[in-house]
Amino acid sequence: MYGSASLPTSAPKRGRMxxxxxxxxALILRDMRTRFGGSHWGYAVVVLWPVTHIFLLVLIYTFRHVPAPIGESRAIFFASGAVPVLCYQYISREVMKAVSQNRPLTYYPQVKLVDVIFARLLVEIVTGFLGLLTVFSILIAAGIDPRPEDSFVAVCGYLCAIMLGLGIGTxxxxxxxxxxxxxxxxxxxxxxxxxxxxxxxxxxxxxxQIYAILKYNPAVQIVEWVRLGYYPQMGVQVDYAYTVLFALTAFSIGMFLEKHVVRKMTG
Structure with a gap:
């Protein structure tokens, strides 16, 4: 009896979900089809673009015989810096472009701007993760161990890069x-x-004096955060609270503006 009485309240919630x-x-599928031409090759190009960027840096410094500033592997040094920065920059850029590219969809009452942003975020997270796996696979094939000494620190830095990209993107x-x-x-x-x-x-x-100014750049903080996972002896102090609060504050401000300003301007 009591179980049947709860059905009318739970069913609408499940229906809305x-x-x-x-x-x-639907937004994710449309995003992937329109951006990548509905082709696996188109999506592969997007995944491999940051991978090419990283290994191009490695080749340039290898041909110039420039050693890595720390550690023995140029590839690990550049990958540990470029991966979090490119992750943050790609997410922040694509979230920004998502709204302008999908503006007509928001005329449907079921679709909100936040839905468009979240759908693009999910696509970029998956794309970035596939790029990361590709980098790891290439390093392993080259005989280089890509595993950080402290995996927890490196993963947390990478997750903060995602959060920062979302905050700046909004x-x-x-x-x-x-x-x-x-x-x-x-x-x-x-x-x-x-x-x-x-x-x-x-x-x-x-x-x-210069380093103190650069530390205000959250990208510097996430690079040092991830690199500490690879080089615990690097001798830097990451301001974890500043980096996380910067990302959360940016996201909060962006969501506030989206709700109270952007939505009214485009409504």
Whole structure:
């Protein structure tokens, strides 16, 4: 008797969840088909692009006979820096582009801007993870052990890179609502962030005054965070609270602007 009385309240909740998951699944499929041409080759190119970026750096420094600033492997050094930075930058850029590319879908009452953002985020997380597995596979095939000394630290740094990408991406959505040209401006901004992040050098080897300024760049923090998993003896102090709070604050501000500003402008 009591079990049957609970069905009317639980059924609508399950129905709403099923409908939401159906919408999210449709958005993910549409995103992959429109961006990658519905082709496995198109998706493979997107996965392999950051992988090519990493190993191009390795080849350049190998041909120039430049040793890694720390450790014995150039590939591990560059991969441990480039993977988290590219993960953060790709997510923040693609989340920003998701809204402008899928704006007509939000005219349907079942689809919200947040759904579009979340669908693109899931696609980028899977894409980034496949790229990471590809990097690991290539390193293993080359006889290089890609496993960090402290896996927990390295994984936490990678997860923080994802969280930072989502936070910056949601703020980018709000900025683009006011300044559409920011999509191009953000590319230039990302170049500066990348060059100062420490992918190709160790920031703590710089003069203390310069290093103190660079530490305000959250990309520097996530690079050092991941690298500490590979080089525990590196001798840096990551500000974990600053990095996590920066990502969470960016996400909160972005969601607030999406709800109270962007939604009203586009409604």
């Amino acid at each position: 099923d409908a939401y998951l159906h919408v999210l699944h 703020i980018n959505v709000a900025i683009c609502a006011f300044i559409p040209a920011w999509q191009i401006g953000y590319i230039l901004f990302n170049i500066l962030m990348y060059l100062s992040s420490g992918v190709m050098f160790l920031p703590h080897f710089l003069p203390e």
